[in-house]
Every structure is written in C-alpha cells, then in structure tokens.
Amino acid sequence: GEQQESRPLLSPSIDDFLSESRSDAAASRPLTSNTALSTALDLVDLSDPGESRNSSRRSPLRRKGSSKSPRHRTRTEETELVQVEVEHLQDGPSPRTPDRISLDSCVCLQDCGVSRPRRRTRSLLVRNESLEDEFFRAKAAVELQSDTEFWDKMQAEWEELARRNWLEESEAQPPVPPTVSPVEQNPYRDRAGAFAEAQQKAQQGDLNAAVLLLEAAILQDPQDAEAWQLLGTTHAENENEEAAIVSLQCLELRPNNLPALMALAVSYTNGGMQREACAALRRWISHNLRYCRSELQDVLLLFQEAARLNVDCVDPDLQTGLGVLYNLSSDFDKAVEAFSAALSVRPEDYLLWNRLGATLANGDRSEEAVEAYTRALDLQPGFIRSRYNLGISCINLGAHEAVSNFLTALNQQRRSRRCSQQQMSANIWAALRVAVSMMDRPELFQAASTGDLDLLMKVFQVGGV
Amino acid sequence: MSSVSIRPPECLRKHLLVPHRHMFGPGPSNVPPRILDAGAQPVIGHMHPEIFEIMSDIKSGLQYLFQTQNRMTLAVSGTGHSAMECAIFNTVEPGDGVLVAVNGIWGERAADMAERIGARVNTIVAPPGGYLTNADIEKALSRHRPVLFFLAHGESSTGVLHPLDGIGELCHKYDCLFLVDSVASIGGAPLCMDQQGIDILYTGSQKVLNAPPGTAPISFSERACQKAFNRTTKPVSFFLDLSWLANYWGCDDKPSRVYHHTGPVTAFYSLRESLAVLAEEGLENSWERHQKAAEYFHAGLESMGLKLFVKEKHARLPTVTTIVAPHGYDWKEITSYIMKRHNLEISGGLGPSVGLVLRVGLMGCNSSRANVDMVLAALRDALKHCHRSKV
Numbered sequence: 001g002e003q004q005e006s007r008p009l010l011s012p013s014i015d016d017f018l019s020e021s022r023s024d025a026a027a028s029r030p031l032t033s034n035t036a037l038s039t040a041l042d043l044v045d046l047s048d049p050g051e052s053r054n055s056s057r058r059s060p061l062r063r064k065g066s067s068k069s070p071r072h073r074t075r076t077e078e079t080e081l082v083q084v085e086v087e088h089l090q091d092g093p094s095p096r097t098p099d100r101i102s103l104d105s106c107v108c109l110q111d112c113g114v115s116r117p118r119r120r121t122r123s124l125l126v127r128n129e130s131l132e133d134e135f136f137r138a139k140a141a142v143e144l145q146s147d148t149e150f151w152d153k154m155q156a157e158w159e160e161l162a163r164r165n166w167l168e169e170s171e172a173q174p175p176v177p178p179t180v181s182p183v184e185q186n187p188y189r190d191r192a193g194a195f196a197e198a199q200q201k202a203q204q205g206d207l208n209a210a211v212l213l214l215e216a217a218i219l220q221d222p223q224d225a226e227a228w229q230l231l232g233t234t235h236a237e238n239e240n241e242e243a244a245i246v247s248l249q250c251l252e253l254r255p256n257n258l259p260a261l262m263a264l265a266v267s268y269t270n271g272g273m274q275r276e277a278c279a280a281l282r283r284w285i286s287h288n289l290r291y292c293r294s295e296l297q298d299v300l301l302l303f304q305e306a307a308r309l310n311v312d313c314v315d316p317d318l319q320t321g322l323g324v325l326y327n328l329s330s331d332f333d334k335a336v337e338a339f340s341a342a343l344s345v346r347p348e349d350y351l352l353w354n355r356l357g358a359t360l361a362n363g364d365r366s367e368e369a370v371e372a373y374t375r376a377l378d379l380q381p382g383f384i385r386s387r388y389n390l391g392i393s394c395i396n397l398g399a400h401e402a403v404s405n406f407l408t409a410l411n412q413q414r415r416s417r418r419c420s421q422q423q424m425s426a427n428i429w430a431a432l433r434v435a436v437s438m439m440d441r442p443e444l445f446q447a448a449s450t451g452d453l454d455l456l457m458k459v460f461q462v463g464g465v
Numbered sequence: 466m467s468s469v470s471i472r473p474p475e476c477l478r479k480h481l482l483v484p485h486r487h488m489f490g491p492g493p494s495n496v497p498p499r500i501l502d503a504g505a506q507p508v509i510g511h512m513h514p515e516i517f518e519i520m521s522d523i524k525s526g527l528q529y530l531f532q533t534q535n536r537m538t539l540a541v542s543g544t545g546h547s548a549m550e551c552a553i554f555n556t557v558e559p560g561d562g563v564l565v566a567v568n569g570i571w572g573e574r575a576a577d578m579a580e581r582i583g584a585r586v587n588t589i590v591a592p593p594g595g596y597l598t599n600a601d602i603e604k605a606l607s608r609h610r611p612v613l614f615f616l617a618h619g620e621s622s623t624g625v626l627h628p629l630d631g632i633g634e635l636c637h638k639y640d641c642l643f644l645v646d647s648v649a650s651i652g653g654a655p656l657c658m659d660q661q662g663i664d665i666l667y668t669g670s671q672k673v674l675n676a677p678p679g680t681a682p683i684s685f686s687e688r689a690c691q692k693a694f695n696r697t698t699k700p701v702s703f704f705l706d707l708s709w710l711a712n713y714w715g716c717d718d719k720p721s722r723v724y725h726h727t728g729p730v731t732a733f734y735s736l737r738e739s740l741a742v743l744a745e746e747g748l749e750n751s752w753e754r755h756q757k758a759a760e761y762f763h764a765g766l767e768s769m770g771l772k773l774f775v776k777e778k779h780a781r782l783p784t785v786t787t788i789v790a791p792h793g794y795d796w797k798e799i800t801s802y803i804m805k806r807h808n809l810e811i812s813g814g815l816g817p818s819v820g821l822v823l824r825v826g827l828m829g830c831n832s833s834r835a836n837v838d839m840v841l842a843a844l845r846d847a848l849k850h851c852h853r854s855k856v
Binding site: 323324327354355357358359361362364369385388389392393395396398426427430431433434436437438442445448449 | 768769770791792793845848849850852853854855856
C-alpha cells in the first residue's frame with residue numbers, strides 16, 4: 001500500500017525521495033522508459049497514496065533542442081532542471097520562490113531506487129495541496145540528491161536516449177516506436193477492449209486511466225496507429241508534452257495521419273521547435289486532400305512569388321525557370337511571356353530564342369516559332385537543336401523547307417562528329433522521315449529510311465563545299 | 466414510413482445524348498444498324514420459349530464460329546472476363562496446377578484469377594511483342610504438370626497473334642486442358658477449336674462480332690466437361706457454375722430448365738443477329754478480309770515512317786495493330802488530337818505495352834480499306850501537328 005511513484009521518470013526520480021519503499025522490480029527497471037515530462041508539476045502525483053492512478057507511468061527524457069549530454073551542460077539556461085543548491089530536507093517541503101514555469105521546463109527524474117537513504121517521507125505527498133506547493137516539493141525532491149549521483153544518472157540516460165535515437169537532431173534513422181510503461185506495472189495490460197475503454201475514460205476526463213489503457217492497447221498491438229495517436233493527444237491534454245511528442249511518433253506507422261500531424265505541430269510549437277512544427281504543418285497540408293497541390297504547383301508558386309519580388313528588374317534565370325514550369329503545365333502563353341521577359345534582358349542569348357520558339361511551337365504558334373528559331377540560328381548557326389525544331393515547325397506549316405533543315409542539321413552533326421551521333425540523329429532522322437513521307441516521293445522515302453544522307457542532300461541541294 | 470431525403474438527381478433531367486464516333490480502338494467496335502435494331506426488339510421473359518429458341522440459334526451460330534461440335538456451347542452473361550472466370554472456376558479446384566502463358570495483359574489476368582481460387586499457378590513469360598514456342602510450352606507442361614494451360618490467341622495489348630498448332634496435342638500428352646482466349650481474334654483470324662485440340666474456348670461479343678458488350682460465348686470439350694463435372698468441391702461462383710449454365714442453355718440431359726439467373730435477353734438478340742451476319746459472310750471470307758485490310762494498313766503505316774511493334778509478319782494480329790509510339794511525340798496527344806479532330810478512337814498501350822505503342826483495332830464491319838484510309842489520314846494529320854519541339 002505504499003505510494004506508487006509519481007509519473008515514472010528518467011534519471012533521479014522524485015520517488016527516490018518521496019517514497020520509502022521501493023520494490024526491487026521497480027529498482028531494476030531498465031532505462032527504457034520514454035514518456036516525457038513537460039513541467040515540473042508533472043512530477044507530483046496528486047493522488048491519494050492508495051490510488052494507483054499514476055502507477056507505472058514512465059516518462060522519457062524529452063529534451064528540446066540540443067542533444068548534449070548533461071556533462072556538457074554547464075550553462076544553467078540550457079538545463080531544464082531546476083537549479084538549486086543541494087539541501088537536505090528532513091521533513092516536509094520548504095517553501096521556495098517558484099521559478100518561472102516555462103512550457104519547456106522539465107525536471108528529469110528517474111525512478112532508480114538507488115538513493116533510498118535520501119527518501120523523504122510520504123508525508124510529502126498530501127492530497128489537496130496546491131499546484132505551487134507540489135512544484136516546490138518536486139524541486140525539493142530533486143535538490144535532495146547529490147549532484148554527482150544525479151548527473152551520473154542523467155548521463156546514463158542521455159546515452160541511452162542517444163542510442164535509441166530519440167533526440168530531435170538525429171534524423172538518420174526513423175525512431176523506434178517507443179515502449180511505454182513497464183508491462184508489469186500496467187494493471188490494464190491484458191484488458192480486452194482497452195482502446196474503446198480508453199476513449200471512454202478520456203471523455204470522462206480520467207486522462208491518466210486513458211493513458212494506461214492506451215498503453216495496454218499498444219502492448220497488445222504495437223502497430224495500432226490509432227492507439228498511438230490517441231495516446232499522443234491524451235498526453236498533451238494531460239499536460240505532458242514530451243510524452244505527447246513521443247507517442248505521436250506513431251506517424252512512422254501511418255505517415256499521413258492528419259490529426260496526428262496537427263497534434264505534433266502543436267506540441268512542437270509549445271516546445272518552441274519552429275522548424276519541426278513547420279515541417280509537420282507542411283506535411284499536414286500536403287496530405288490534406290482538400291488543399292493538396294501537386295509538386296508542380298508548389299514549385300510554380302515559389303517561382304511566381306520570387307518573380308513578384310523583382311519589382312524593377314527582370315531576373316532572366318528566374319524567368320527561364322518560370323518558362324520551363326509553364327511548359328510543363330502546358331501554359332504556353334504564360335511561358336512565352338516568361339521567355340520574352342528573359343530575352344528583354346539578354347537579347348543575344350540563342351538558347352533563350354530557341355526556348356521561346358519551342359514554346360510557341362508547342363502552343364501551336366508555328367509562324368512565330370519560326371521567327372524565333374531564325375534569330376537563334378542567326379546568333380549560332382551550329383545550334384542543331386534549333387534547326388531540328390525549325391524543321392518540325394516547317395512540317396507543321398506544311399513547308400517543304402522542313403526537309404532541308406533536317407538535312408542541314410544532320411550534315412552539321414556528321415561533320416562535327418562531336419556528339420553522340422546515334423543518339424541525337426535518331427530524332428532528326430525520324431522527323432526527316434515524317435517530313436519526306438508527306439512529299440509523296442517513295443524513292444526519297446527509301447533514302448530516308450536507309451539513312452542515305454548524301455543522296456538526299458544532293459536532291460535537296462543542301463550542304464556542299 | 467420513412468421520408469425520401471435524397472433528392473432526384475438533376476443530371477437525369479438531361480436528355481441522354483451519345484455521340485457517333487469511329488471505334489477503332491481495341492474494342493468495343495461499332496455496332497451496325499442491323500445488330501443495333503435487333504437489340505431494340507421487345508423484352509420478353511428470360512425463360513420464354515422464344516428466348517430458348519434464340520439461345521438455340523446462338524448455340525448453333527457459336528458452333529459455326531468456333532468450328533466445334535461441342536454440345537457444351539453457350540454464352541456467359543457478361544463480357545470477356547466473365548468467360549475467363551467461367552472457364553477457370555469450373556475446371557480448377559484449390560491446389561490444382563495451372564500454367565499460364567503470359568505475353569501481355571490477358572495472361573496476367575488469368576493468372577490472377579487462378580490464384581484467387583487457390584490454384585498453384587505457374588507462368589511462362591514472353592516479352593511484349595513476342596510469343597512462346599512449342600518447345601517452351603512443352604518444357605513447362607512437363608515440369609509443372611498443370612491441369613489447365615491458358616493461352617491468349619489474340620493478345621490485343623501487344624498486337625500478337627499466337628500460333629496454335631501442336632499445342633493442343635502437347636496439352637493432351639500431359640493430361641492437361643487447353644484453354645484459349647480468342648476475344649480479340651475469333652472471326653478475324655483462322656481458328657478451329659476441334660481441329661486444334663482446344664478444350665475451352667471463349668470470346669466476347671463486342672469485337673469482331675460487332676455486337677454490344679454483354680455476352681461472352683464459350684465452349685467446353687468433352688474432356689473439359691469431364692473435369693468440370695467431377696469436382697470434389699463446388700465452383701466458387703454460383704453465377705458461373707457450369708452445371709447451372711448448361712441447364713439454362715439446354716446443354717445438359719435434364720428434361721427441363723430451372724431458373725438460374727436472368728439472362729440479358731436483349732443482348733441475346735444482338736448476339737444472335739451478329740452471328741447471322743457472320744454466317745452470311747462466311748468465316749473464311751471474314752478471315753481473308755481482315756488479313757487484307759491489316760496488310761494494307763501496315764504498308765500505309767510504314768510508308769508514313771511509323772514502325773510496327775510486332776516484328777514478325779505472321780505474328781501480327783489482323784484485328785488489332787500495335788504501332789511503336791513515334792519519337793518526338795507524346796502518344797496521348799496523338800490519341801486526343803485524333804479523337805478531337807477526326808472523331809475517331811485509337812488507343813495507347815495496355816498493361817505491359819503502356820507508353821510503348823498506339824493501338825488501332827479494325828474489327829468486323831470496321832475492317833475495310835476505306836476505314837484504313839481514314840485512320841492513316843488521321844495519323845498523318847496528327848504527326849504533322851503533334852510533334853513536340855525541344856525547349
């Protein structure tokens with residue numbers, strides 16, 4: 001009938017100080033618990049010593065930000081522990097001025113059963129005490145233990161956590177789904193219908209019972225994403241942010257779970273973890289069917305935003321990007337505007353002229369396309385792609401210059417011998433065949449099929465010299 | 466007494482309006498007026514004597530189409546897939562071995578169906594555009610000792626016409642039933658069920674027969690019936706249970722027919738009429754017409770610079786031609802352009818041939834030189850206008 005420990009914690013546990021008797025089983029509990037605390041208030045079990053509301057609760061260390069081990073934590077602001085001088089309290093709490101209880105302050109404690117001699121009496125846990133008093137007691141409890149012991153435990157804890165990849169910075173592997181309360185300590189662990197009952201308890205406001213029931217459900221089925229999610233939100237409601245975050249790592253099981261993503265974003269926000277909160281919210285919106293956009297739309301938006309910022313000047317590279325995007329989305333008129341804008345800054349850029357031309361052509365503006373290609377080829381006569389494109393537009397226009405253009409391109413390629421002939425020429429040959437086939441001259445078609453460039457050049461009077 | 470809370474849909478106020486278009490894809494094909502009119506005849510009972518007479522006409526017509534004397538010849542209610550399942554579910558029991566030739570999508574589907582009913586499925590695969598040799602088949606039969614071997618005669622997803630000779634014998638050598646899918650081929654390419662030792666043959670109404678989709682002719686040899694009627698377990702499907710279907714279609718010895726399901730009577734009318742049309746033309750004439758039109762078509766395609774997907778001439782399915790998707794084009798743009806400008810359906814690839822080909826189906830009344838010219842003109846137009854320029 002001894003007071004069960006308050007939320008089971010990592011590192012030196014308040015229970016070391018608050019409870020006289022400790023079972024050996026509890027003492028030998030491995031450092032695997034992972035539910036977290038968010039505030040010092042969590043430390044104190046508000047229940048009657050006889051109740052077991054908070055039994056078997058384990059909280060992992062959930063430290064925001066840095067992954068440094070305690071040993072490095074010499075600066076007080078980094079630590080989430082209450083920093084006070086060690087004092088030996090004999091009876092009851094001593095009132096202290098409360099520190100500011102920040103959202104992310106956390107006292108890291110663990111039930112380890114080592115410092116029995118330092119245990120305080122259970123008179124410290126008295127019903128109906130105010131929140132403030134509870135906080136004081138918690139602080140006091142921590143202060144009781146010597147620094148060295150405390151930090152040793154913390155260190156061990158950190159190392160354990162690091163090993164288990166709990167820390168935010170570690171993105172190398174996905175986190176292992178957290179274990180929860182030790183099995184032996186959960187009275188509901190074999191309960192059938194634990195999840196349903198948990199929902200009921202939560203509704204009734206009995207959050208601690210709900211947590212235990214959910215943990216039981218998870219023990220029965222560790223893949224139960226719904227249970228993990230509800231556990232997360234229940235922890236949050238129960239003012240246990242770290243536990244909430246850890247449970248919401250259930251998203252590993254179902255990455256597009258919208259409620260879990262939102263809950264996670266909220267928890268991160270409470271922890272001031274902006275990057276993580278934004279990432280979660282980004283995922284939420286990207287998976288939300290009502291608002292989801294394609295990747296193309298996303299990128300397009302970014303480029304459009306950027307372009308809007310350029311009030312007085314035009315960035316030709318940015319405009320090129322826009323033009324390419326509009327080509328992808330078949331918004332050819334907008335693409336034409338973008339490339340034209342780029343050309344206004346770089347009118348000698350033959351690549352841009354070709355891009356403009358191809359965009360016009362793909363948008364069925366073949367005459368204008370021909371003009372653009374002509375500009376490109378004036379600037380760079382060896383620009384084979386543009387000549388190929390020109391041939392295509394000639395086909396579109398039904399002009400017989402198509403063939404001579406393809407022949408010129410093929411001839412240039414053959415002469416230069418610089419590029420991979422087989423690769424490129426195949427396209428041009430294919431287009432040439434199409435062009436020739438429209439001329440209703442079977443003997444030429446034969447030459448085109450067999451690749452007789454010389455004959456064709458002679459017939460069409462291309463090349464020479 | 467409940468109140469009607471869901472309102473009558475607005476969309477049903479609109480007149481039903483269906484466009485006319487040339488159906489030159491892999492199916493369904495256009496339905497000529499004579500067959501369409503047959504389907505508009507008054508609905509009578511699915512067990513009325515007139516219907517039984519029509520069903521009897523159908524059976525005779527199918528025996529002609531399949532070139533079989535099988536008594537167990539009928540039309541499954543539904544389309545080609547219904548017949549595929551009927552064939553498999555009746556002749557295969559859980560644990561039975563099934564060998565499936567996969568050279569396109571139809572083999573994949575047959576394998577899927579056989580797996581679902583607990584058969585031990587093995588496949589022999591040929592690449593898209595290819596086919597299996599008898600040696601390949603014999604090796605597999607010997608190795609796996611299946612009770613059933615599936616082969617698609619007209620593999621419409623790749624445009625391949627699979628050679629059939631000698632395979633029936635092989636199957637029987639290994640005590641195996643020979644199942645052939647001729648949905649896209651029968652009527653357009655030579656096929657003689659009995660002569661070629663086929664145990665189960667099926668097709669669909671909506672291809673060469675030019676009837677609306679809705680019935681799937683099927684026939685079982687004596688050997689196949691032996692297997693189907695000596696099962697240790699019932700077929701999984703009541704609807705496709707051959708003993709019931711046989712009774713409905715009067716293929717069994719029972720004195721009377723018992724209600725099994727409601728046959729799609731108007732589909733029976735159009736199927737009956739489509740078989741009448743075929744019988745009038747004659748099978749061999751129909752085979753020749755399809756072959757000539759296909760050759761004319763292939764020559765026209767090649768003269769346009771397009772390439773045929775199936776290299777070997779004799780392996781080309783005359784009813785569905787697969788064209789290599791041309792360089793520099795987005796095949797979807799070609800098919801959309803042709804649909805928009807020429808009111809003509811041709812299709813892209815299917816299953817293993819997706820993205821690789823264009824497919825043109827010229828089946829039944831659609832298989833003619835005039836239609837070939839129409840398709841070639843549409844393609845020429847598309848090639849002119851749909852070429853992608855390089856940004």
